[in-house]
Every structure is written in C-alpha cells, then in structure tokens.
Amino acid sequence: MDLGAALKGFSIAGVVGGLIFSSIGMFVFMHGKRTMNPQRMLIGGALMLYCMFTNETLWIYLAGTGLTFFAYINRNAE
Numbered sequence: 001m002d003l004g005a006a007l008k009g010f011s012i013a014g015v016v017g018g019l020i021f022s023s024i025g026m027f028v029f030m031h032g033k034r035t036m037n038p039q040r041m042l043i044g045g046a047l048m049l050y051c052m053f054t055n056e057t058l059w060i061y062l063a064g065t066g067l068t069f070f071a072y073i074n075r076n077a078e
Contacts, residue, residue, distance in 0.1 A: 010055045018051035021064035025049075028071045043071045 025047025032040025047067045051060050 011057045014051075014055060014057040014060050017057065017060045017064060021051060021060070021068065022048045024064075024068055024071075039074060040071065043067060043074070047071070 025044045027044070028047060029041050029044025032038070032042075032044055047064065050063050050067070054060060054063070
C-alpha cells in the first residue's frame with residue numbers, strides 16, 4: 001500500500017505538526033478548564049481542531065506557532 005495515497009494530500013511533516021500542536025492544544029484546553037478560563041479553553045480547542053481543516057504543511061506550522069504564542073502570552077490572563 002502506498003503511504004502517499006493513504007494520506008490523501010497530507011505530508012508526514014504536516015501530520016507530525018498536527019500531532020504536536022494538538023497535544024499542546026489539549027494541555028492548554030485542560031488547563032483552561034481547570035482554571036475556568038474560557039479564553040484558554042478556546043485557544044486550546046482551536047489548537048486541537050485547526051489542523052483538521054488544512055493539509056498545507058506551511059499553514060499547519062504557521063497557525064500552530066501563532067496560536068501557541070498567543071496561548072503563551074495570555075497564560076496569566078484572568
């Protein structure tokens with residue numbers, strides 16, 4: 001079986017990036033839920049879900065980096 005045909009346009013780097021940023025998103029979401037911070041929950045949810053809607057590797061990494069940076073600078077927001 002051809003791995004490229006099974007991925008249907010997704011690259012291995014994109015899948016790995018999606019896993020990394022989804023894991024970060026799960027952590028941010030759980031932290032937001034624990035502290036009852038809806039902004040962090042929204043950012044975490046976005047990190048977990050955005051990679052399902054794009055298969056461009058560059059956009060996966062750019063959006064993931066941007067959302068992770070946004071979560072970082074808003075880590076102490078109430």
